[in-house]
Amino acid sequence: xxxxxxxxxxxQESVLRFLxxxxxxxxxxxxxxxxxWRRPEWNCGYVLVENGHDVRGYLGHIYSERRIxxxxxxxxxxxxxxxxxxxxxxxxxxxxAALAETNAGFTNLSANATVRRILEAYKFRLLDTCxxxxxxxxxxxxxxxxxxxxxxxxxxxxxxxxxxxxDAHLPLGxxxxxxxKGNVGGLVVVLRRLFKGIPYADVxxxxxPPSLFLPLGSYLMPRERVVALGVPRRFLGNGRYxxxxxxxxxxxxxxxxxxxxxxxxxxxYPLLYGSMR
Numbered sequence: 502x503x504x505x506x507x508x509x510x511x512x513q514e515s516v517l518r519f520l521x522x523x524x525x526x527x528x529x530x531x532x533x534x535x536x537x538w539r540r541p542e543w544n545c546g547y548v549l550v551e552n553g554h555d556v557r558g559y560l561g562h563i564y565s566e567r568r569i570x571x572x573x574x575x576x577x578x579x580x581x582x583x584x585x586x587x588x589x590x591x592x593x594x595x596x597x598a599a600l601a602e603t604n605a606g607f608t609n610l611s612a613n614a615t616v617r618r619i620l621e622a623y624k625f626r627l628l629d630t631c632x633x634x635x636x637x638x639x640x641x642x643x644x645x646x647x648x649x650x651x652x653x654x655x656x657x658x659x660x661x662x663x664x665x666x667x668d669a670h671l672p673l674g675x676x677x678x679x680x681x682k683g684n685v686g687g688l689v690v691v692l693r694r695l696f697k698g699i700p701y702a703d704v705x706x707x708x709x710p711p712s713l714f715l716p717l718g719s720y721l722m723p724r725e726r727v728v729a730l731g732v733p734r735r736f737l738g739n740g741r742y743x744x745x746x747x748x749x750x751x752x753x754x755x756x757x758x759x760x761x762x763x764x765x766x767x768x769x770y771p772l773l774y775g776s777m778r
Contacts, residue, residue, distance in 0.1 A: 503551055503591065505598045507544035508559065510534055516548060519556040523583045530581065532772045533561045538669045540564075547598050549584060549591050558584035560595050564605070565767035568662070569758055575605045576755065580769040582616065596623070606755025610768060617750060625752040628760050632749070633737060634701060635715060635730045647716045652677040652688075663688055666706070666766060673771040675705065676725065680713050689714045690766060693725050694774055703731040705765040711737050735760045 508516060513534040520530050534545045549558030561581040566573050579599065584592045600607070600623065608628065612620055652659075654667040654677075667677055670690055677690045687708030694703045702721045707714040711732075718730040733751075753763055765771075 502553070503549065503557070503588070504553065505547060505549050505591070505594055507598075508534075508546045508548045508561075509544060512545065512548055512556070515554060515556045516545075516559050519559060519585075520581065520583065528581075528773045530561075530773070533563065533581065536563065536669075536772055537672070538565065538665075538767065546581075547595055549588060549595050551588075557588040558591060558595050560599050561769075562599065563768055563772060567767070569762045572757070574755065574758060576763075576767070577602065577605045577607050578768040579607055579609045580611060580773070593619070600754075606758060607753065608755075608763060608768065609752045610765065610770065611749070612752060617752070620752045620754075623754070625754045626760075628751040628753045628763060629733045629735045630748070630750055631734050632703075633732050633734050634696065635718065635732055636728075647680065647682045647713055649717060649720045650679040650681075652679060666690065670705075670766065670771050675771055676702075676721075678717060680709050680717060682713055685709065685713065687713075689717055691717070691721065691730075692771055692774065693727060694731065694770075696731070699729070700725075700727045701729045701731045702727045703765070703770065704733070704736065705768075705770060707736055707764075733765065 513531065517530055543564045544562065546559060546561035548556055551557050559581060560579060563578040563580060564575065565578070566575050582595070584595065596619065607625070609616070609620055609625065652667055654664070654671050659667070666688070671677065675690050675692045677688065679686055680689050688706065689704065689709065690706040691702040691704055693700060702718065702725060704714060715730065721727050753760065
């Protein structure tokens, strides 16, 4: 007998055993069940089980609540969608169960070509066309007057939302900075990652314009041993930048949210890649 249901904390060991046999089995998938901002009432995604306990498929959900445009939105970042070959006919049923949640919006940041076609058929909209790798040779990194203050989470007087972000992401290997020029400033959060063996600083969040967060690249190069910034294309507006990055689109399905308002915090990026130093 086959059943599709929400995954709960008690499913962790069986899901991890199932994922250990997949191509991406080396990722820290236990974090999908134990991330620090997870509320007890949130599920851990959806499982396809046989005989009540044998996991044959999994679609992870990483939930968060974000204040966007004066409203609190619940988002589910979909990740780690694997189904055993014998049971592939149930893959769409697994997605149906996940999308039946009417009180959440959805993002998908790592869809392959097959999944992209499925998401587009289910009316997911394009979040971004690519990840832009901005080279220091572009000159955008050389902007005088921009100041960078590393944040450790121990600072007094932090905005509660900023503290919430730091508490969730600094333990995952992210770096956070208050970036400013004159009386304009804000938070930037980056994660050191590899693209084809090349280390770069992936910009997960930026509350300042590109003219302020792009110079962070020159600051990070010697300190974090990176050679470029990875920036979601939507963060850059209409600017022209040297592109040497991946062309994998990202997607979302949510009402009343613009692509620029969706960042990569509270997603698979810091959870599954934060330890990949």
